[in-house]
Amino acid sequence: MLKSAKKMLVLAFTSAILLGGCSQNAAPPKDKTQVPPAPMEETAISTTASTFAIEKLYVDSCGGCHGQTRLGALGPNLLPDRLFTSMSEEEIFDIIKNGRAGTPMPPFDTVSKDNSEDETIKQLIEYLKTPVALEAQTWSLEDAKATLEVVNDESTLPDTPTAWDPGKIEIGDLMVAMERETRKYAVLDGKNHELLGHIDGSYRTHTIQFGPSDTPEGRFMYGIGRDGWLFKVDMYSFKTVRKVRVGLDSRGVAVTRDGEYIAVTNYLPGTVVIVNKNLEPLKVIPTYAVDPDGQMVGIDGSQSRAAAILDTVIDGKDMFVVALKEAGHVWVIDTSKEGAEKGFPIIHDVGGVGRILHDAFFDDSGRYFFIAAQGDNTKPSLLDPSKLDDGLMAVVDVKEGKLVSQMPGGVKPHPGPGAVVHTEKHGVLYATPAIGTNLVSFYKQKGKTFELYKQVPLGKPGENGGSLFIRAYNGIEGLGEASKYVWVDIAFEPNWHKMFIINKETLEIYKEIDTAKDAGLDPKTARSVHPEFTKDGKFVYVALWEGNCVLVYTPDGNLVKKIEGTVTPTGIFSYGLRDHEPGI
Incomplete structure (x- = not known):
C-alpha cells in the first residue's frame, strides 16, 4: 500500500556524484514547474501495473518535490539524460529500495510491505526513462523575471556587521562552507575558527561568489543552487536580500569586478543568464x-x-x-x-x-x-x-x-579552483589533479603557450582514489606571506580520508594527512575535500563531507581545531583570499 511517506520516494535522485534529499520544510519556489501534488490515495500496485498507475505514483508521491513533469522544484530534475548517465539502474534501484541515510528519503520497505514492491520499483525506473517534452524544458527571460523576489529590502540592512563582531574580525576573515544536503551555507570565522551561523540556500548549494570588496557590493555574497535559484545575501547580517530563478539546473556563478553584473551557467536549459546587481534578469544566451x-x-x-x-x-x-x-x-x-x-x-x-x-x-x-x-x-x-x-x-x-x-592532465582532470603556484626554483607553475588518476599535473608557460612540466603521484598507482580540488597560497601584500605548500584532496575511494601536501620547490609529497584519524571518525565517513587557505595564509580549512565537520590545519599539516556544527560541508570559500584571485 502507498503511504504518505512515499512523498519523498525519489527525493535523492540527481546527476551529481552523490545523491541527497531536499528539505521537507523549505518553501516551494514560485515558478511554473511547481504544481501542487494531487491528494494522496491508498492505491495497490500489482506486478502488472499500467503505465497510468506508475505515472500516477510518480505524480502523487514524487511530483511535489521534483515537479509534475520531472523538471525539478524543491528536489532536482529527474530527466533521463541526467539520471541514467550518472549511475546504473542497479544503483538507482538500490536507492529507491533502501533510501539514503542522512536524507529524508526513506527505505521503500519501511513504507510498503507489498510483495510486489521490487516490481513496482522496476516499473517506476522504466517510467523515469521516458522522455520529457522539449518545450517543457525551457526557462525564458520572462520566466526568470517572474520569479524575482525582494526578501529583505537593502534599506533595512544594518550599516555595520551584526552577525559577527567587527572588533574581532573583518569581512575578509569569513569562510563559507556549502552544506550540500541541508540547503544551507555555514559561515565560519577564519581567524578564531568558530561557526558563526547559517544562511538559507536552495537544493544542493553549489557555487558562491562575493561582491568586489572595493565596491558597495563587497558586503554581498551570491549563491547558486543546482535548482537554478540565485541568492543575494548580506554578509553583515546573513540575511537574504533578493532571489531569482535563472534556470532549472544551474552550476556556475560569476560577478564582474565592478560589481554591476552577475552571470549564471545552466545545464538545463543550456544557457548563460546575465542579471544586474539587483538580480533583475537582463539576458538569456542559448548555448x-x-x-x-x-x-x-x-x-x-x-x-x-x-x-x-x-x-x-x-x-x-x-x-x-x-x-x-x-x-x-x-x-x-x-x-x-x-x-x-x-x-x-x-x-x-x-x-x-x-x-x-x-x-x-x-x-x-x-x-x-x-x-x-x-x-x-x-x-x-x-x-x-x-x-x-x-x-x-x-x-x-x-x-x-x-x-x-x-x-595531458591525467584521466578526467578536475582543477576545482585550480592552483597558481609561485616558486623560486621553477618559476610560476599551474596545477590540476584528476578524478580518474591519483596524480597532480604541473604546467609551465613557454612564450604564449604552455607545456606539461611534471606529474606528481599521490601515492602508488591505484593506491588512492582521484581528486577534486587543489589550492596554493602565493601571499597577499599586507595580509600574508606565501606558503611553501600546495594542498590537494583525495575525494574518491579508496582512501578518501587522505589529504596530500606537496612542497612547491621540490615538487614532491611533503606530508600525507589522515583526516579520519584527526577528526576521530571512521574513514568511511571522513571524506575530506576542498582545502582552502584563509586570507592571511596562516591556516587551511578542510571540509569533511560525510563527517559533518570542518578541520583547521597549519599550512604544513598540523591540526589546529575541529569545528563542529556543519552538516555535509563540501566546497569552502575564503572571502579575503578569493577577492585577490582573478576570476574566483
Missing part, C-alpha cells in the same frame, strides 16, 4: 555550438550545457569567460559599460578546446584561461588519435581569443 567532431550538441540536439564561468578584466574591460560543456567552446562575453549597452556581445568564440569541458581557473594576469576537458572515451583523443579520449587541460588566450595549448 548553440558545434563540437570538435562537427556535430551540433546538447541534451536537445542543439544546446550545450554551460559549465565553468569566471570573470576577468582585459584592457580595462570586464569580461565573463564561459565554457560550453559538450560543445567544447569557450566564450568571452563583453560586460563592460559599452558591452552592456550593446547587449553583452560574445566577442570571442573559441572552438575545438576539448570534449566535456568542466572546471577552470586563470593565471595571475587573468588573460590565460585554464579549462579541464574531461573527455569522451568513445572517441579518439584530441592529443593522440591512436588512443581514446580520457581528457586534457587546455589553455585559451582570452585577450586574443584563441586556443594556445592542449596538455
Whole structure:
C-alpha cells in the first residue's frame, strides 16, 4: 500500500556524484514547474501495473518535490539524460529500495510491505526513462523575471556587521562552507575558527561568489543552487536580500569586478543568464555550438550545457569567460559599460578546446584561461588519435581569443579552483589533479603557450582514489606571506580520508594527512575535500563531507581545531583570499 511517506520516494535522485534529499520544510519556489501534488490515495500496485498507475505514483508521491513533469522544484530534475548517465539502474534501484541515510528519503520497505514492491520499483525506473517534452524544458527571460523576489529590502540592512563582531574580525576573515544536503551555507570565522551561523540556500548549494570588496557590493555574497535559484545575501547580517530563478539546473556563478553584473551557467536549459546587481534578469544566451567532431550538441540536439564561468578584466574591460560543456567552446562575453549597452556581445568564440569541458581557473594576469576537458572515451583523443579520449587541460588566450595549448592532465582532470603556484626554483607553475588518476599535473608557460612540466603521484598507482580540488597560497601584500605548500584532496575511494601536501620547490609529497584519524571518525565517513587557505595564509580549512565537520590545519599539516556544527560541508570559500584571485 502507498503511504504518505512515499512523498519523498525519489527525493535523492540527481546527476551529481552523490545523491541527497531536499528539505521537507523549505518553501516551494514560485515558478511554473511547481504544481501542487494531487491528494494522496491508498492505491495497490500489482506486478502488472499500467503505465497510468506508475505515472500516477510518480505524480502523487514524487511530483511535489521534483515537479509534475520531472523538471525539478524543491528536489532536482529527474530527466533521463541526467539520471541514467550518472549511475546504473542497479544503483538507482538500490536507492529507491533502501533510501539514503542522512536524507529524508526513506527505505521503500519501511513504507510498503507489498510483495510486489521490487516490481513496482522496476516499473517506476522504466517510467523515469521516458522522455520529457522539449518545450517543457525551457526557462525564458520572462520566466526568470517572474520569479524575482525582494526578501529583505537593502534599506533595512544594518550599516555595520551584526552577525559577527567587527572588533574581532573583518569581512575578509569569513569562510563559507556549502552544506550540500541541508540547503544551507555555514559561515565560519577564519581567524578564531568558530561557526558563526547559517544562511538559507536552495537544493544542493553549489557555487558562491562575493561582491568586489572595493565596491558597495563587497558586503554581498551570491549563491547558486543546482535548482537554478540565485541568492543575494548580506554578509553583515546573513540575511537574504533578493532571489531569482535563472534556470532549472544551474552550476556556475560569476560577478564582474565592478560589481554591476552577475552571470549564471545552466545545464538545463543550456544557457548563460546575465542579471544586474539587483538580480533583475537582463539576458538569456542559448548555448548553440558545434563540437570538435562537427556535430551540433546538447541534451536537445542543439544546446550545450554551460559549465565553468569566471570573470576577468582585459584592457580595462570586464569580461565573463564561459565554457560550453559538450560543445567544447569557450566564450568571452563583453560586460563592460559599452558591452552592456550593446547587449553583452560574445566577442570571442573559441572552438575545438576539448570534449566535456568542466572546471577552470586563470593565471595571475587573468588573460590565460585554464579549462579541464574531461573527455569522451568513445572517441579518439584530441592529443593522440591512436588512443581514446580520457581528457586534457587546455589553455585559451582570452585577450586574443584563441586556443594556445592542449596538455595531458591525467584521466578526467578536475582543477576545482585550480592552483597558481609561485616558486623560486621553477618559476610560476599551474596545477590540476584528476578524478580518474591519483596524480597532480604541473604546467609551465613557454612564450604564449604552455607545456606539461611534471606529474606528481599521490601515492602508488591505484593506491588512492582521484581528486577534486587543489589550492596554493602565493601571499597577499599586507595580509600574508606565501606558503611553501600546495594542498590537494583525495575525494574518491579508496582512501578518501587522505589529504596530500606537496612542497612547491621540490615538487614532491611533503606530508600525507589522515583526516579520519584527526577528526576521530571512521574513514568511511571522513571524506575530506576542498582545502582552502584563509586570507592571511596562516591556516587551511578542510571540509569533511560525510563527517559533518570542518578541520583547521597549519599550512604544513598540523591540526589546529575541529569545528563542529556543519552538516555535509563540501566546497569552502575564503572571502579575503578569493577577492585577490582573478576570476574566483
